Amino acid sequence: MKREKKNRRELSLGRRTFLKGAALGLAATALPFNKADASFWEAFFQKRFHEMNDAEKKQVIERLEREAEQKYKKAIKIGNEKAIPGVLFGYGLDLSRCIGCRRCVYACVEENNQSKDPQIHWITVLRFRKGEKWVDLEGSEKYYNPPMVPEKDYFYMPVQCQQCENPPCVRACPTQATWKEPDGIVVVDYNWCIGCRYCMAACPYGARHFNWSEPGRKPEEINPNTHYLGNRPRFRGVVEKCTFCIQRTRNGRYPACVEACPVGARKFGNLLDPASEMRYLIEHKRVFRLKEELNTNPKFYYFFAYGR
Amino acid sequence: MQYKGRGFTVVCAVVATLAGFLMLLTFLSHSAESENEEELPxxxxxxxxxxxxxxxxxxxxxxxxxxxxxxxxxxxxxxxxxxxxxxxxxxxxxxxxxxxxxxxxxxxxxxxxxxxxxxxxxxxxxxxxxxxxxxxxxxxxxxxxxxxxxxxxxxxxxxxxxxxxxxxxxxxxxxxxxx
Amino acid sequence: MYVHGEAWTIKELFVLPNEYIYWSIQIVMYPFMTGLVAGAFVLSSLYHVFGIKQLKEMARFALVFSFALLPVAMLPLQMHLQQPQRGIEVFMTPHFTSAIAAFGIVFSTYGAIVASEIWFVYRKHLVRTALALRNRANKRISEKIQSLIFNALTLGVYDISERALHQDEKAVKVLAGIGIPVACFLHGYAGFIFGSVKANALWMTPLMPVIFIMSAIVSGIALCMLTYIVVMEIRKFLAARKNAARLTHQTKEEIKGIEINVIKMTAKYLLFFLIFAISLELLDLIFRGYTAVKTWDILRSVIYGKDFTDIFILQYGVGNLLPFILFLLPGLTVRRTLIGVILVLFGVFMMRWNVVIGGQSFSLTFAGFMHYHLPIIPDSIETFKEGLFGALLVFATPFVLFWILNKVFPVFGIEESH
Structure with a gap:
């Protein structure tokens, strides 16, 4: 009996010592050895975007701005503009005008801080031969590189996130890291994405892109005007995509691709405003959307300028 | 009826001219810009x-x-x-x-x-x-x-x-x- | 100008002018009847192939019933075809890209298999009866005809030694084994007829052949159980009446009555296939609802709106859930089984109805509906053939055929080879 008691005491002491040691060890890891470690825990315990109140969001943004400044040695502003009420963004693309010059692609890269090495393009321009079956997109060529565009007998169709009203990617996300904002933009919270890429599989348009490694972008190339849900500097292991230049459009400006297009093939506006060019477009032009049978209800309208 | 005097007539005349001039101005300016304003946002x-x-x-x-x-x-x-x-x-x-x-x-x-x-x-x-x-x-x-x-x-x-x-x-x- | 389908189609909203419900009650009856064929055969094979001894009684019964159902499978088609005299062309000049062309091959193969299997199963009885009739002197006309039939059916083989009977057993096993996939094919192709039509949003699914097979087996088992119960009750009743005793060849004591064990065993298999069938159907529905492609809007309004009663209350509720509960409750009685199998048959019929009629109840525009109302009182050949009485005629015929077949291949009270 005595021996058992003694053994038990020894055992319980052993357990206590172990627990003490473990607690100390855990606390030690929480000590900020340098700034990066502190923000690691802050990042880990960051709440979901929707659950945070404005003050918490501000805190998170400040931390992110600090981290970005540290990394890129440049003051980065991360905005958090909310959706303007009464606005639903729509996009129009004039297939009779696009010449396949890819200036929209690179304007987007410059504006939205995409990684250049490895290369990520949010816009893909597909080339089709005139007169051949094209609607199924199987005959498309995206690596075309002729000396001059447009080429005879070919036409060009840029594809980017279609900002669907019924987005299959939002449905597929297991953690609700991507959702549709009230103004219709489908956004990704890069601090909540777990990198499973189910959304990439679910997107019928191939519009989502993944950061397989740390984005390679030089500090001088960083656009400092960013949005939390848009073009702020990303990191390894998260999904990104076109956000209709949320940092611009929520401040009333046109997306970068619209302004870059030299032939005026791109149109943008508020679908809910009866006087906007987007409303005129869908009411008066022959519009179609890609893969309509899948019922994703995209807000990216392709049209032909000629005829009504 | 009381006789208001010559000052009253002068004031009336000035006011009428001014009013007429203003009306003319608005009419002119309106017609000059009307085409542009109707058609463009x-x-x-x-x-x-x-x-x-x-x-x-x-x-x-x-x-x-x-x-x-x-x-x-x-x-x-x-x-x-x-x-x-x-x-x-x-x-x-x-x-x-x-x-x-x-x-x-x-x-x-x-x-x-x-x-x-x-x-x-x-x-x-x-x-x-x-x-x-x-x-x-x-x-x-x-x-x-x-x-x-x-x-x-x-x-x-x-x-x-x-x-x-x-x-x-x-x-x-x-x-x-x-x- | 007479428009086929106009008599029983009511249109609503945006329906194209030449759209009517063209496939009516007879096309509902067709997969129903072929399902019974396949199901009955699978039931008999459960004994012959898998050796489930308790199903021996039911196996013989099911086999003959399957054979009785087989010609009836063609009947609804003949009544539906607008050029029925040319129906034979499906056999003669089949176009194999069409699912319906498979009908000819599958039907003949299956018919041959069932016929052969019955022959092997009943050979001992046939030979004995043939020999007995041949040796009788002073035959009456009917006996002369009977002798002719039975002697012809023996196909000239009169050997009923132990060795021969043993070989018969083996042949039956092989035939039953081959017959199961053929029976599945027989009804699978019926499911394929619907499932491969990409133009119809409700029919288009790769699950359709499998769903049809499973519910076919369910219906086959249910019908065999129903007929078994009914026939045994009739026989017991007749045996009890002294003057009718001769009809049954046995006394009441000899008729062992409905073997509740047989019923219970068969009910277990019925449940198993019922679960399978329900799971597949629900899976199809859930899948459609989750992926929600463009056609989901109209399908949802058909499934959850227009046909809600037909699908959820009649088919799933009364036809699946209720018999499920009835069979699962402990202490299964014959009466409860009887109600259960009738409900199951109703459920399977409603499933065919919901697929055939439901699939035609929305327009190709996806913006209009068509309502089908079954012609009850016929006012022309058309409304008779494609109406309630045509359907009842089709349903009643196998029982008549079964009664006739029973004279040659008796299902009760004989020593058979197997």
């Missing part, structure tokens, strides 16, 4: 015409110069402008021979170079209609505010409007090329 600004520096006003050279209305190949000046627009057309189909600082519509009306879209719209009516709404041409500015409208000629050189092919920017990297 409220907040807009139109880019200025892209003149070659120093070429405008044309009357610098053409004042006093007699107009030769015979369609011919120009030799002494403007010989670099070859018209590849409107088959069988020539300079005075659009330019006004009597006042080179204006353009002339088919019905004889004269318009400023800043309003050259009316001229293009004569034949390209459907494009003009789209342009007025904001559906044709390069779009910059604010989608819910001040949009910048470019003139037709800011993109399409009226003497040879077809766009020349340009060099495309590089294609995306093929996955097989990534090391």
């Amino acid at each position: 409220k907040k807009f600004f139109i880019a200025p015409p892209p003149f070659t520096p120093g070429i405008f006003p044309c009357s610098q050279c053409h004042q006093g110069m007699p107009a030769n209305r015979k369609p011919r190949k120009l030799e002494q000046m403007h010989q670099d402008i070859v018209l590849k627009h409107m088959p069988n057309g020539w300079c005075f189909d659009c330019h006004n021979p009597d006042d080179r600082d204006k353009l002339r519509l088919a019905n004889g009306r004269l318009i400023k170079f800043e309003e050259s879209y009316y001229l293009c719209g004569q034949c390209h009516g459907t494009v003009f209609r789209d342009w007025k709404v904001g559906l044709h041409g390069k779009r910059t500015g604010m989608w819910n505010g001040e949009k910048k409208y470019l003139l037709c000629v800011n993109c399409h050189w009226p003497h040879e409007p077809t766009f020349k092919p340009i060099q495309p920017l590089p294609p995306p990297v093929r996955p097989s090329d990534i090391k």
